[in-house]
Amino acid sequence: MFGIVRPCVHRLSDGLRAEWMAHLCGLCLALRSDHGQFARIVTNYDGLIISVLTEAQTERTPAQRRRAGPCPLRAMRTAPVARGEGARLAAAVSLVLASAKVRDHVADRDGLLKRRPVAAAARRVAAGWDRAGARTGAQLGFDTALLVDAVDRQTGIELLAGPGTPLLTVTEPTETATAAAFAHTAVLAGRPRNAEPLAEAGRLFGRLAHLLDAVEDQEADAASGAWNPLTATGTSRAEARRLCDDALRGVRLALRDAEFTDGRLAHVLLAHELRRSVDRAFATDVCSHRSGGLLTAGPAGPDGAVRPSADDLSADHPSGGGHAAQFGPPPGNPYAPSGPGAPSGPPQPPPEPPRDRRGLVVGCLVWAGLACTCQMCCGTFDDPWTRQRREGLCNDCDCGDCCDSCDCCGDCCDGCDCCDCGCDCSC
DSSP, X not given: OOOSOOOOGGGSOHHHHHHHHHHHHHXXXXXHHHHOGGGGGGOOTTTHHHHHHHHHTSOOOGGGEEEEEEEGGXXXXXXEEXXXXXXXXXXXXXXXXXXXXXXXXXXXXXXXXXXXXXXXXXXXXXXXXXXXXXXXXXXXXXXXXXXXXXXXXXXXXXXXXOTTOOHHHHHHHHHXXXXXXXXXXXXXXXXXXXXXXXXXXXXXXXXXXXXXXXXXXXXXXXXXXXXXHHHHHTOOHHHHHHXXXXXXXXXXXXXXXXXXXXXXXXXXXXXXXXHHHHHHHTTOOOOOTTTSSOOOXXXXXXXXXXXXXXXXXXXXXXXXXXXXXXXXXXXXXXXXXXSTTOOOSSOOOOOOOOOOOOOHHHHHHHHHHHHHTTHHHHSEEEOTTTOOEEEOXXXXXXXXXXXXXXXXXXXXXXXXXXXXXXXXXXX
C-alpha cells in the first residue's frame, strides 16, 4: 500500500472512516474483477481519490455499494464497498501509474532489478498493466495514452535536468497525468463544468505527489546514488516547501470552484489530509494521539527535532501562565489518600483486578489465529495471553488528540478555515 494521502482512522468520524474504507476496498476489488488477483498489488491510497471524487459529484444510490465478503485485511469482516465507474477508473489509473513506477525502477536498476532476468520479467508485468489499464480506460472513455505519454516524457526530462533547471519543469509530466485523471471524474459524473477546476486540483496534486516523494527519498537517493529532483536541480528544501504550500492553497481554491453533491470526504482528503502529508514529509508534524495532550509542531531545532510551538508555550496555555507547557499527569500521586482519617504512610495504587491468563500453548494458538487474520495489524484485539485490549500496528497514527469532529467534514481539532463550509470546531 502506498500513496501520500494516508489518513489516520482516529481523525475521521465513523461515517467518513467507513466511506474511506469502502473506496479503498472498492479499488482493490475492481482491480481483482477486471484484471485478476495479482493486479491488487497496485492498490494505493492516492488512487482511491479518483473514486471519491466521482462519487462526490453524483447522487448516492444503493447501486454504488455492495456487501463484500470477509477479507483478512478487514480482520475477516464483511463490509460495504464502492463499485461503479469511479472505482474502475481508479483501477485503470492505478495500473498505468504503477506500470510507470516499475519501469522507472528498472531504468534506475534498483535492488533486484539490476539483474537482467528480473528486469525483463518486471518489464513484461509493466507492459501487461499498461494494456489492462488501457482496456478499462477505453470502456470508460478515458485515454490512458495521456498517462503513458506523460511518463515517457518524464525520463527524457530527467536526463536533461541539471542545476538551475526549474523544479516545476521536472514535475510537469506528473501534473499532466493527474490532471487528466481528476478531470475525467467530472465526465463520468455528468458534471462537465467541474472538469476545469478538478483538472487544476489534479495538476497541483500531482505536483505535491512528485515533490513529497523527492523530499522523502532525498537522503536515501544520495546514499545510493539514485537521481533525485531536488539534488539534480539544486533546489533547497525551503523552496520545495514553498512550492508545496502554494500547491496546497491552489487545491483548496480549485475545490471551491467545483460543485459536489456530497464533498465531505473529498474535502477531508484533499484539504486537511493533504496538508498533513506535507507536514509529515518535512517533519513538521508530531504524533500526540497517545500522549494525553495536544502538542502542535513548531520549528525544528538544531538537532532536527521538532519543538513545541509558541502557542503551546504561551501564557494562555492551560499549563500555567508564563511558563513552559507541562504535559502528562498533574503533579502529586493520584492514589494518595486524602480527607480526615486518611491513613499515614506511602500511598499505594489500587490492586489490579485478577486476569484470566491463557496458558502458553493456548496463547500461541490464539496468537497464530490473530496473525493469520491480520487482526494484529489492522484491528483491535485481546492479547493472546493476558486478554488485555490492544490496538493493531496499523493503528499507530501520526495524528493529534481529537476533540468532537466537525459536522461538515468529520475533521478534528482543525477547524475548516480553508473553506466556506461553516465549520467552527476548534480545540
